[in-house]
Amino acid sequence: MIDIHSHILPGLDDGAQDWRDALNLARAAVAEGITTIVATPHHANGVYTNDASAVGAAVNEMNDRLAAEGIALTVRPGQEIRIHDDLLEAWSRGELLTLAGSRYVLIELPSSRIPRGTLDLLHELKLMNLSPIIAHPERNAEIASHPERLAELVAAGACGQVTTHSLLGGFGRRIEQIAWGLCRRGLIHLVSSDAHHVEKRGFLLRESYSKVSSVLGDNFELFFRQNAEIVLYNGDIHVHPPIARNESIWRKIAKILRKS
Numbered sequence: 001m002i003d004i005h006s007h008i009l010p011g012l013d014d015g016a017q018d019w020r021d022a023l024n025l026a027r028a029a030v031a032e033g034i035t036t037i038v039a040t041p042h043h044a045n046g047v048y049t050n051d052a053s054a055v056g057a058a059v060n061e062m063n064d065r066l067a068a069e070g071i072a073l074t075v076r077p078g079q080e081i082r083i084h085d086d087l088l089e090a091w092s093r094g095e096l097l098t099l100a101g102s103r104y105v106l107i108e109l110p111s112s113r114i115p116r117g118t119l120d121l122l123h124e125l126k127l128m129n130l131s132p133i134i135a136h137p138e139r140n141a142e143i144a145s146h147p148e149r150l151a152e153l154v155a156a157g158a159c160g161q162v163t164t165h166s167l168l169g170g171f172g173r174r175i176e177q178i179a180w181g182l183c184r185r186g187l188i189h190l191v192s193s194d195a196h197h198v199e200k201r202g203f204l205l206r207e208s209y210s211k212v213s214s215v216l217g218d219n220f221e222l223f224f225r226q227n228a229e230i231v232l233y234n235g236d237i238h239v240h241p242p243i244a245r246n247e248s249i250w251r252k253i254a255k256i257l258r259k260s
């Protein structure tokens, strides 16, 4: 399994605090069957600044330590980039990273709203041959109340990444419902952990895929798994999700069939 959103690098943000934390997360990832993790420390979120060079150095050391410890995991560089006014200029200054050297960039919205100008920014990124992935849209208050706002971002070329903990209820019942609702609307293309800490906020990727399979269907699980792999080799993400199991139209068809 591939995880494209994690805070495994130590001492850079509110994820792993030291090498012990980082290696504990790595061991937990391997135990779940995860083979590659994209490290995406927070960048430009008003609290943490982790530019490309800082992330690159930490990733190199992380992979050296994984090899030394005999942990069969590969960590690739990335960032979780908060939308900010300087984003395009920061890209031109070489401060930003895509996910694992692909064209995909992980973009974080503030938790309260979608900033004015977001659609324009997505458009600019596309013109630069970058493909934005919106991190955990289910945790954005504006999208939670108005899912059609995420649909606008997806129509503008963005993909959506839901967090495992949201799907499993770790952020409460409301976010859980919103997360599944966005999946059913076809606005989510990737599932990843956003792991911060091995016990307080781990991966749960295997459990989430299993639940996706039982709730939405095997095709949905495959769709999410394949898209995570596609990011790694910079292919074209599948943008049209399969039809979810229990979709209302199927319920209606089943009702009609029962009557006939």
Ligand SMILES: [Fe+2]
Pocket (backbone or CB within 6 Å): 005, 006, 007, 080, 135, 194
């Ligand atoms: Fe994150």
